[in-house]
Amino acid sequence: MLASAVGIPALAQTQAAGTPQDAPPVAQSQPPAPPTTTSQQPQAREGFWGRVNPMARKKWVRRQTDPINDRLNELDGLAAKNAKDIQDVDARAQAGIKQAQSSADAANQTATAAGTQAQQASATAQGASGHLDQINGTVNGLDAYHQVTEADIKFHGSSPVLTADAKTQLDALATSVDGQHGYILEVEAHAPGNGSVGIQSSQRLAEAVNRYLVTEHNIPVYRLHAVALGNSISADATSGTPDQTTAKPPRVRTSSVHIRLMENSLAASATVPPQGAAATTGAERP
Secondary structure (H helix, E strand, O other): OHHHHHHHHHHHHHHHOOOOOOOOOOOOOOOOOOOOOOOOOOOOOOOHHHOOOHHHHHHHHHHHHHHHHHHHHHHHHHHHHHHHHHHHHHHHHHHHHHHHHHHHHHHHHHHHHHHHHHHHHHHHHHHHHHHHHHHHHHHHOOOOEEEEEEEEEEOOOOOOOOOHHHHHHHHHHHHHOOOOOOEEEEEEEEOOOOHHHHHHHHHHHHHHHHHHHHHHHOOOHHHEEEEEOOOOOOHHHHOOOOOOOOOOOOOOOOOEEEEEEEEEHHHHHOOOOOOOOOOOOOOOOO
């Protein structure tokens, strides 16, 4: 009885330690198992009475992997957000590049058009400068006349009657200016007699010459410039006289009308005719 009382607790301790009851007894000569080191961690036991079942294992794995899955999901969301941000930045960059290219193309077209307009403006300015030079030349030549020819019409005494020889000279002069432009006729009338007597006589002579040219040859009145000098001689007639500064000026002894045909330099060069007149068609005279 005593042996049975001692053996039952020993058998219970052996079963609690996990030793099978039917295990063969260990020989006394076998060395004891080495003691377990303190560094080894005890294995986790789950389930009922320390047994690990499959359902308990999945829950445990889920509890262990849920934080990892949450972190992975967070990283996936962050990666998706970064990808979207990159796409947005790329889209904005592409739009900016296209807008900049469009602006550059528009600026290039504007610069090309401005260059074309500048060239046209330069050509217009050059043309205007040339036209201005031509106008300046025209204005400078408006009063530039030179003598082409001259005629001296003689009268008998103070009578304003034209002789046959005088009419022949006037006819030849009028024929030379027929159809011409840019000319004037200077008419200087001289008659003997002092003071107003000579002036009146020379006035009648000048009127006789002008009347013949206007009525017989249709010379415009505005081209006739007459002056009655009486018995005085013009400065052109006395130029070159050696004693004109020391002796008295010479006086007129016979009645006459001196005519000078003066031509404008523009009409002579046949470049620009006077206002309202066509280009000169007659032969060029020296």
